[in-house]
Amino acid sequence: MLLLAAAPARAAPPRDTAPVTLDGAASSVIAEGRPGKPRPLLIELRLNRSAPWRVALLADPVRLVVDLLAPGSGAGDAEVIPGAAEIVPGLRWGPAGPGRMRVVVPLPAPMAVTAATMTDAAPGKTARLAVRLAPVAADLFQPQGHGSALPQLWDLPQPAAVAPPSVRRPGPLRVTLDPGHGGRDPGAVSGNITEAAMMLQVAREVQAALQQRGVEVTLTRPDDRFMPLERRMTAARGAGADAFISLHADALPAGAAAGAAVFTWTREADDRAARELAARHDRDDLLGGMDLAGQDDEVTGVLMDIAQTDTLPRSQNLAQFVLSELALGRIAIRKRPVKGAAFSVLKSPDIPSVLIETGFLSDSADRANLTDPVWRAELSGAIARAVVAWAEDDKLRDPLLRR
Numbered sequence: 414m415l416l417l418a419a420a421p422a423r424a425a426p427p428r429d430t431a432p433v434t435l436d437g438a439a440s441s442v443i444a445e446g447r448p449g450k451p452r453p454l455l456i457e458l459r460l461n462r463s464a465p466w467r468v469a470l471l472a473d474p475v476r477l478v479v480d481l482l483a484p485g486s487g488a489g490d491a492e493v494i495p496g497a498a499e500i501v502p503g504l505r506w507g508p509a510g511p512g513r514m515r516v517v518v519p520l521p522a523p524m525a526v527t528a529a530t531m532t533d534a535a536p537g538k539t540a541r542l543a544v545r546l547a548p549v550a551a552d553l554f555q556p557q558g559h560g561s562a563l564p565q566l567w568d569l570p571q572p573a574a575v576a577p578p579s580v581r582r583p584g585p586l587r588v589t590l591d592p593g594h595g596g597r598d599p600g601a602v603s604g605n606i607t608e609a610a611m612m613l614q615v616a617r618e619v620q621a622a623l624q625q626r627g628v629e630v631t632l633t634r635p636d637d638r639f640m641p642l643e644r645r646m647t648a649a650r651g652a653g654a655d656a657f658i659s660l661h662a663d664a665l666p667a668g669a670a671a672g673a674a675v676f677t678w679t680r681e682a683d684d685r686a687a688r689e690l691a692a693r694h695d696r697d698d699l700l701g702g703m704d705l706a707g708q709d710d711e712v713t714g715v716l717m718d719i720a721q722t723d724t725l726p727r728s729q730n731l732a733q734f735v736l737s738e739l740a741l742g743r744i745a746i747r748k749r750p751v752k753g754a755a756f757s758v759l760k761s762p763d764i765p766s767v768l769i770e771t772g773f774l775s776d777s778a779d780r781a782n783l784t785d786p787v788w789r790a791e792l793s794g795a796i797a798r799a800v801v802a803w804a805e806d807d808k809l810r811d812p813l814l815r816r
């Protein structure tokens with residue numbers, strides 16, 4: 414316990430509703446190399462706080478667009494950012510609709526994003542969003558989508574260097590449960606049962622089972638409401654969650670294997686069912702009212718892979734604990750039950766995340782189980798035991814605590 418208390422606490426993530434302001438004087442635009450021909454650029458934006466973000470390149474005219482998922486406060490242009498007036502005179506920023514802030518940077522030549530990162534604000538400091546760009550031949554320029562289409566996914570800020578995410582805070586274990594779907598997205602439907610309502614029920618039962626074991630639990634949605642995927646991850650970060658568990662009971666094509674399965678995130682889904690499920694979930698989000706569509710940005714995807722290298726083994730370990738307890742609880746499990754899937758909801762860079770398919774509403778045996786309170790009590794007990802056992806194991810593996 415002394416060891417735990419000695420570990421630095423992670424700063425509480427900022428609230429989503431606080432406005433983001435850009436500090437122009439502290440920001441900068443730098444062109445590397447000699448003037449005369451297109452040069453690599455480093456654009457460094459200083460913000461009062463971090464927020465989910467994304468970058469995109471658009472054509473006609475060639476420009477970089479940086480979006481922040483937070484209300485923007487104040488506006489400005491290249492005149493107030495050192496270096497910007499000479500290199501990217503058309504730069505400007507300001508609020509872009511409710512809950513959004515946008516920075517637009519018309520570029521002097523076709524370019525590619527070679528790196529993009531956001532770092533959380535350390536206490537008393539600003540958050541930093543850095544984008545590196547390199548000139549490319551006009552025929553190699555790759556705008557994302559057409560017109561105003563932007564990547565659908567938001568990236569989450571990297572925690573500030575002073576507060577490494579792998580350090581366990583003192584205090585009780587915190588878990589965020591994510592009942593899948595909700596609101597205008599019912600998920601799978603079978604008769605009068607919707608996946609959204611069933612998973613809210615399961616989440617409340619798992620919550621009670623975890624609370625009995627001293628775990629603090631938050632839900633990504635408290636009732637039957639629509640929640641975009643990235644909001645679910647942001648909610649987990651906002652709650653300071655040690656683990657994120659998404660709960661589903663989807664429909665699969667006839668003949669597909671039934672029973673429970675546990676998924677962790679990978680860039681490439683490793684089987685057809687996982688791919689179909691991932692496509693379904695991401696499409697649900699699109700259909701559910703996201704106003705922007707497009708491909709996940711290649712560069713930010715790579716960065717996400719890097720961030721995941723620490724977290725993914727912890728997620729996979731959590732998945733194994735869940736499966737073991739499900740088996741002990743006599744919950745039917747599919748063949749090859751731990752899978753990788755490209756579910757956006759599992760892409761938190763620093764929170765171990767799993768998605769549990771508790772069963773499939775399209776399968777009559779699974780449906781009978783899910784509507785049986787006794788079976789569900791086995792399920793929620795098994796998940797709660799698994800999370801607590803995993804947390805103990807994870808603590809022992811924490812390199813900082815092992816010293």
Ligand SMILES: [Zn+2]
Nearest residue numbers: 593600661663
């Ligand atoms: Zn689902």
